[in-house]
Amino acid sequence: QVQLVxxxxxxxxxxxSLRLSCAASGLTFSSYGMGWFRxxxxxxxxxxxxxxxxxxxxxxxxxxxGRFTITRDNAKNTVYLQINGLKPEDTAVYSCAAxxxxxxxxxxxxxxxxxxxxxxxSS
Numbered sequence: 221q222v223q224l225v226x227x228x229x230x231x232x233x234x235x236x237s238l239r240l241s242c243a244a245s246g247l248t249f250s251s252y253g254m255g256w257f258r259x260x261x262x263x264x265x266x267x268x269x270x271x272x273x274x275x276x277x278x279x280x281x282x283x284x285x286g287r288f289t290i291t292r293d294n295a296k297n298t299v300y301l302q303i304n305g306l307k308p309e310d311t312a313v314y315s316c317a318a319x320x321x322x323x324x325x326x327x328x329x330x331x332x333x334x335x336x337x338x339x340x341x342s343s
Contacts, residue, residue, distance in 0.1 A: 222246040222332045224316050229337030232306055236341070240301040242316030242334055249297040250274075253323030255330055256290060256301045258312035258339075268314070269301060270323040279325060284310075306341045313338050 228240040242254070255270035269290040270279045278290055289302040299316055314337055317330035 222318070224318060224332055224334035226314065226316055226334045226337040229314060229339045231340045231342065234307055234341055234343050236306050237302070237304045238306065238339060240303065240314055240316075240337060240339075242299045242301075244297045244299070244318060247318060247332065249318075250294040252318040252320055252332075254290075254292060254299040255317045255319065255323065255325075255327075256299075256314060257317060257327060258310075258314045259336075260309070260312040263312075265315075265327060267325040267327070270325065271299065272323045277323060279323060281325075303339070306339075308341045308343045311339060311341050 223245045225243045253272055256268040257265050258268050259265040267281050269288055271290045271292050275292050287305045292299040316334045318332040319330040322329045
């Protein structure tokens with residue numbers, strides 16, 4: 221049974237930082253591209269960042285480039301999202317996802333999903 225469990229969300233002031241973690245189990249983690257998506261309140265889910273199996277290729281949404289960094293530790297079966305310079309518009313539920321075929325921007329490329337962690341940024 222595949223499980224993706226996010227942690228690290230919370231309430232922070234604008235300009236602050238958070239590091240989100242996603243611990244995976246039940247799959248060969250190093251064989252999966254991993255992505256982070258977010259769903260702001262009342263809006264559609266959107267792509268944030270993705271990383272290839274080895275970590276050598278990373279993709280970012282334009283809105284987060286320069287502020288967000290995705291990394292992975294295959295020895296720990298964990299993917300991270302470092303978020304700096306938080307803005308109120310970053311408020312959302314952040315979810316990680318795993319894909320056996322890509323590390324792209326489309327959510328339908330990802331087979332497994334976590335439950336999400338809430339990030340709330342106050343102005």
